[in-house]
Each structure stands twice: as structure tokens, then as C-alpha cells.
Amino acid sequence: MDSRSFTKKYYIDRRKANTVKWQRGRKLNCLPLWIADMDFKDDERVIEKLKEFMEKGDYGYGNLPEDYYDVFIDWHKRRNNVEYRRDTIRFTKGAVDAMYQVIYALTNKGDSILINTPLYPPFKASIKQCGRKPVEVSMIDNDGYFTFDYKAIERKFKSGRIKMLMLCSPHNPVGRVFKKGELEELFDLCHRYHVLILSDEVHSDIIMPDQEFIPSLALKKYRNEMISLVAASKSFSLAVFSHCHVIIPNRKLLRKFIDYQQKHHSGSVNAFNALPTYYNYIYGEQWLDSLCNVVFENYQYFSKELSPYFEISNLEGSYLIFVNIGEYNKDESASKYLIEKCGLLCNDGESFAKGYNNWVRINLATSMKNIKKAVMALKGIIEQ
Numbered sequence: 552m553d554s555r556s557f558t559k560k561y562y563i564d565r566r567k568a569n570t571v572k573w574q575r576g577r578k579l580n581c582l583p584l585w586i587a588d589m590d591f592k593d594d595e596r597v598i599e600k601l602k603e604f605m606e607k608g609d610y611g612y613g614n615l616p617e618d619y620y621d622v623f624i625d626w627h628k629r630r631n632n633v634e635y636r637r638d639t640i641r642f643t644k645g646a647v648d649a650m651y652q653v654i655y656a657l658t659n660k661g662d663s664i665l666i667n668t669p670l671y672p673p674f675k676a677s678i679k680q681c682g683r684k685p686v687e688v689s690m691i692d693n694d695g696y697f698t699f700d701y702k703a704i705e706r707k708f709k710s711g712r713i714k715m716l717m718l719c720s721p722h723n724p725v726g727r728v729f730k731k732g733e734l735e736e737l738f739d740l741c742h743r744y745h746v747l748i749l750s751d752e753v754h755s756d757i758i759m760p761d762q763e764f765i766p767s768l769a770l771k772k773y774r775n776e777m778i779s780l781v782a783a784s785k786s787f788s789l790a791v792f793s794h795c796h797v798i799i800p801n802r803k804l805l806r807k808f809i810d811y812q813q814k815h816h817s818g819s820v821n822a823f824n825a826l827p828t829y830y831n832y833i834y835g836e837q838w839l840d841s842l843c844n845v846v847f848e849n850y851q852y853f854s855k856e857l858s859p860y861f862e863i864s865n866l867e868g869s870y871l872i873f874v875n876i877g878e879y880n881k882d883e884s885a886s887k888y889l890i891e892k893c894g895l896l897c898n899d900g901e902s903f904a905k906g907y908n909n910w911v912r913i914n915l916a917t918s919m920k921n922i923k924k925a926v927m928a929l930k931g932i933i934e935q
């Protein structure tokens with residue numbers, strides 16, 4: 552479906568909605584382009600299936616659909632050429648919940664965990680909250696194209712105290728879909744220094760044209776040292792259902808994780824919350840492909856209009872861009888400045904790492920009309 556028809560059919564006017572994104576926008580009198588959810592409703596067949604479930608009125612303890620695992624495994628095999636095994640899959644209430652559980656279960660108090668920044672804030676927060684030490688390595692910024700600093704990572708690994716690397720792939724906020732060679736170089740280092748890898752892949756379904764997403768577990772050589780977080784929550788905007796898969800092929804690590812979940816009564820899956828994932832994997836593929844086109848067109852437009860003035864991350868995956876407004880920022884933080892001057896609510900660059908006070912993260916999963924409004928507002932600060 553072309554982007555105009557998709558928007559016409561699925562865009563939701565959320566101005567009065569009781570959602571985190573739009574409620575804060577209302578409070579500040581801003582167009583909200585922050586937080587990672589979308590302004591589009593789900594495919595009508597998925598909504599119909601959920602309605603059917605509700606209308607039955609049978610809300611007793613439920614099971615997953617019998618073919619839930621087949622549908623999940625088939626989706627990832629077909630789209631990303633990776634084979635997950637049913638007996639390696641566990642569930643959590645969302646990806647951030649999974650981060651906490653994996654850290655608690657598979658590392659020890661006081662261990663160091665490495666992250667590549669700038670990065671989605673809950674990575675660092677979860678490490679700290681669990682009593683582990685975050686070790687930040689800055690990515691190299693080549694005019695909006697961010698890459699790993701392998702030398703700096705190795706220097707940290709050499710200290711011998713790092714037990715885990717938490718990877719965000721595709722990367723939020725810099726939008727990278729890492730090449731196979733980049734991942735291999737990173738994982739080789741982890742292997743050499745006995746560092747476990749936790750790969751958060753919740754953005755893996757939103758991939759821009761000509762990009763190929765490589766699931767970490769598709770690189771079989773490293774499977775034994777790898778935990779992947781996989782979800783449909785970003786793909787189809789299902790955040791309210793809090794449903795995520797944790798995949799652990801290594802038997803010993805899996806056993807440890809299951810023991811942790813049993814001790815904390817956190818391993819059972821909510822069958823209702825799993826349904827939107829299941830139905831979207833069955834009915835949502837065309838919807839998703841159209842959505843990716845909408846995001847890409849929004850990105851192309853934004854970039855064409857504003858790249859002469861701002862540094863804009865290369866969007867390869869996800870619907871989030873990281874934007875450096877540089878000298879146009881006249882406040883202590885760009886996000887504050889844009890609220891006041893443009894009526895735009897974006898995520899603050901400093902929340903992703905220190906030193907990014909001229910940067911904001913912008914969510915493109917909305918209508919072209921909203922993106923045009925945002926571009927016009929941003930041009931206002933250039934012309935001042």
C-alpha cells in the first residue's frame with residue numbers, strides 16, 4: 552500500500568488520547584515526536600481477532616495458541632534467516648524487564664557491563680539499578696554515521712572486569728543496522744575476552760530499503776555466548792501489552808535464567824498479552840512493509856529539508872533519528888529549546904549520553920503532515 556493510503560487508513564488522531572506520548576505533548580502544547588510508539592493503528596484483521604477474544608468473555612487462565620511458537624519461529628526464519636529453537640525461548644513483561652532479569656540472573660553484583668553510547672537510557676539505568684557498573688564506550692560519529700570504537704572497547708575488555716556487553720541492534724537512537732562484519736568484529740572481541748553478549752533486537756522489523764538486518768543469533772559461531780531479546784512491540788506498536796522473548800541457546804545459561812525466573816515467579820507468560828504478537832505475525836506483514844515505507848519517506852523528506860543545517864543520523868533501522876541542531880541551540884539543552892521555540896517535544900540528547908546537549912531524538916512514526924509541521928517549525932530557528 553502506498554504511504555498516502557496507509558496514512559489515510561491507519562493514522563490515529565491521538566490529540567485527546569490518554570497515552571504517554573500525546574498527553575505530555577498536550578501539557579506542553581507541543582507536537583509530540585518523543586518516546587518510541589507510533590501514531591498508526593494495527594491491521595484491521597488483528598483488531599478483529601482481539602475483539603473476538605474479548606467478546607467470548609472467557610477470561611480464565613489461558614494458554615498460548617497451539618501454534619504460537621511455529622508462527623514466531625517461521626516469522627524470524629522467513630524475514631531474517633535465523634532459526635530459533637522453541638526450547639530456548641523464555642518470556643518477560645517487555646524488553647526492559649528482560650534486561651533486568653538477564654543482568655540479575657547471569658552476572659554478579661559489582662560486575663562491569665559495557666555499553667556503546669549514545670544509547671537508549673534504560674540500558675545504563677538497568678545496569679545501575681541491578682548493582683552492576685556501567686562502562687560506556689562512545690561510538691565514533693562520522694557525520695551522523697555511528698560505528699563501534701573497537702580499540703576503546705578492547706581497552707576496556709583488557710581490564711578484565713567486564714562480564715557482559717549490552718548491544719542495541721538495530722541501534723536506538725543512532726538508527727544503525729550493523730553489517731555482518733561489524734558484528735563479527737565485535738563478537739570476536741567478546742569471545743576473546745569471555746564477555747557475554749545481550750543483544751536487544753526489538754527494532755529488528757523496522758528496516759529501511761537496501762539494509763539487511765543480521766540477528767546476532769544468526770552468527771552461529773557466537774551462539775553459546777549470546778542472549779537475544781526479540782519482540783513485536785516496536786514493529787506493530789504493542790507497548791501496552793508488555794510482551795518479549797528472551798532467547799538463550801546455551802543450556803547452562805538457560806538453566807540459570809530459568810532458575811532465576813522460578814525463584815522470582817517471573818517466567819510465566821501472559822497468554823492475552825501474547826495474542827497481538829501472534830496475530831500480527833500472521834496478518835501484519837503487509838502492514839509492516841507499508842509502515843517501513845512511511846517511515847523511510849518521512850526520513851527522506853526530513854533529511855532533504857534539514858541536512859544542510861543539522862547533523863542527522865543515517866536511518867537504517869527503527870523509526871528514530873538522532874539530530875544535532877548544533878549552534879542553533881540557544882539553551883542548555885536542545886530539547887528544551889525546541890519545546891519553547893518550535894512547539895516540538897523530542898527526547899533530550901543528554902539522556903542518551905553526556906555531551907549530547909545539542910542533540911534530540913525524533914520519532915518519525917507519524918504522518919507526513921506532522922513531519923512537515925515539524926520541519927517548518929525547525930526552519931524557524933534557522934531563520935532567526
Ligand SMILES: Cc1ncc(COP(=O)(O)O)c(C=O)c1O
Nearest residue numbers: 587645646647648671723753784
Ligand atoms: C532498544 C529498546 N529496547 C527496549 C525498549 C522498551 O521495550 P519494552 O517497552 O518492551 O520494555 C525500547 C523502547 O523504545 C527500545 O527502544
